[in-house]
Amino acid sequence: MSESEVRAAVERELPGVRADLERLVRIPGIAFEGFDHSHVEGSAEAVAELVRGCGLDVKIVRSGGQPAVIGRKAALPGAPTVLLYAHHDVQPVGDLTLWESDPFEPVERDGRLYGRGAADDKAGIMAHVAALRAYGDALPVGVVxxxxxxEEYGSDSLERLLAEHRDEIASDVIVIADSTNWDIGVPALTTSLRGIVNCFVEVRTLDHAVHSGVYGGPVPDALTALARLLATLHTEAGDVAVDGLVAREGASVDYPEDRFRAEAGLAEGVSLIGTGRITERLWTKPALAVLGIDAPSTAEAPNALVPAARAKLSVRLAPGDDPKRAYAALRAHLEKHAPWGARVTVVFEHDGAPCVIDASGPMFDAARSAFRTAWDGTDPVDLGIGGSIPFIATFQEMFPRAAILVTGVEDPQARAHGPNESLHLGEFARVCLAEALLLKKVAEAGVDGR
Structure with a gap:
């Protein structure tokens, strides 16, 4: 197919792709504990049906976790094979009152499709499906x-799945459609991602709650002690104060502060924290956030000293850091800074490795060319991501010869993981065209183009 034929084919398929995306968004497939996992099963079945309709051989697999879908179509002799990755599970919706519409009933407003998973990552699935439908039986490459x-729950079983199906999914190029573009109208390739360490820290000062008037003064309450402990995690300027975490210099990409503040939704008068360029603070330096605290709610709190309080901490690790070593450093910091002799207990939750991608070579040239065409001559930006996709490091280890292309279906206004998640439909159309063109250009580069 010529480039113009590919463009016309994608445009032809977009209405059906949009309709199927909306059907996927209606499935509340949340893999977190405490949710109805029958919806995850239903989501996998729906994806399998879509993939089967593209002419691929399909099966649903699992390895002690939630179901994954594998679809395969062998390459013609001499043609490369491309692995297309996405995930069908979604984040919990959180406080429903913060949503302007039902998170599982897709709604279009001002050119954006709103709904949980509309961007992260059901749009990634449908970008793959759009490219496959555009070619039909004339696929120029083999596809897995x-x-x-x-994925949203940590991809606990993914490494086992990859190991068990390694021969089936071995590919020359891996396209991971789970990242973001630089801006509306500006595509991007993600070339570095931070790692992650999540843990819980509990502070205990009493065996049981006691009267705040009778004992208050000499007896420290656990919530105050926890607050003092958490305050030690950052310097006065807001840099992470845990000794031993890696920090690197940032990329040369300029991220204007006014744009960043607007995209983050920073309240008026609130200062940015940390030092260095914004891209360094986002992409190549560690960040530490308190995600939640277990303590009595204000509505139910009696006049009693709290005996124990717990917080969930999340550390994003700079590329080059090691999650196990970073967790040991964080635990040592928390234990060392226990206020007033409080008993501090740290419990590991999960971690994931950071990664850096060498985005050079023919396959990356093919991707940049496809993006440039889809975005009407705009060159893609090589960017880092403050978030984490730990399994990319697993792909790098298991398939060291494959070119790994981390592409984006989101934009800075997508609000993935938050209320009112949405997908820019104009950008989504470009993403679909770019992926279809990418398959054509990868075929032209050939197996030796790795």
Missing amino acids: LFVEGE
């Missing part, structure tokens, strides 16, 4: 479609 079902 791999859509997992627990």
Whole structure:
């Protein structure tokens, strides 16, 4: 197919792709504990049906976790094979009152499709499907479609799945459609991602709650002690104060502060924290956030000293850091800074490795060319991501010869993981065209183009 034929084919398929995306968004497939996992099963079945309709051989697989979908179509002799990755599970919706519409009933407003998973990552699935439908039986490359079902919950079983199906999914190029573009109208390739360490820290000062008037003064309450402990995690300027975490210099990409403040939704008068360029603070330096605290709610709090309080901490690690070593450093810091002799207990939750991608070579040239065409001559930006996709490091280790292309379906206004998540439909159309063109250009580069 010529480039113009590919463009026309994608445009032809977009209405059906949009309708199928909306059907996927209606499935509340949340892999977190405490949710109805039958919806995750239903989501996998729906994805399998879509992939089967593209002419691929399909099966649903699992390895002790949630269901993943593998679809395969062998390459013609001499043609490369491309693995297309996405995930069909979604984040919990959180406080429903913060949503302007039902998170599982897709709604279009001002050119954006709103709904949980509309951007992260059901649009990634449908970008793959759009490219496959555009070619029909004339696919220029072999394809393996791999859509997992627990990425938002940590991909606990993914490494086992990859090992068990390694021969089936081995590819020359891996396209991971789970990142973001630089801006509306500006595509991007993600070339570095931070790692992650999540843990819980509990502070205990009493065996049981006691009267705040009778004992208050000499007896420290656990919530105050926890607050003092958490305050030690950052310097006065807001840099992470845990000794031993890696920090690197940032990329040369300029991120204007006014744009960043607007995209983050920073309240008026609130200062940015940390030092260095914004891209360094986002992409190549560690960040530490308190995600939640277990303590009596204000509505139910008696006049009693709290005996124990717990917080969930999340550390984003700079590329080059090691999650196990970073967790040991964080635990040592928390234990060392226990206020007033309080008993501090740290419990590991999960971690993931950071990664850096060498985005050079023919396959990356093919991707940049496809993006440039889809975005009407705009060059893609090589960017880092403050978030984490730990399994990319696993792909790098298992398939060291494959070119790994981390592409984006989101934009800075997508609000992935938050209320009112949405997908810019104009950008989504470009993403679909770019992926279809990418398959054509990868075929032209050939197996030796790795």
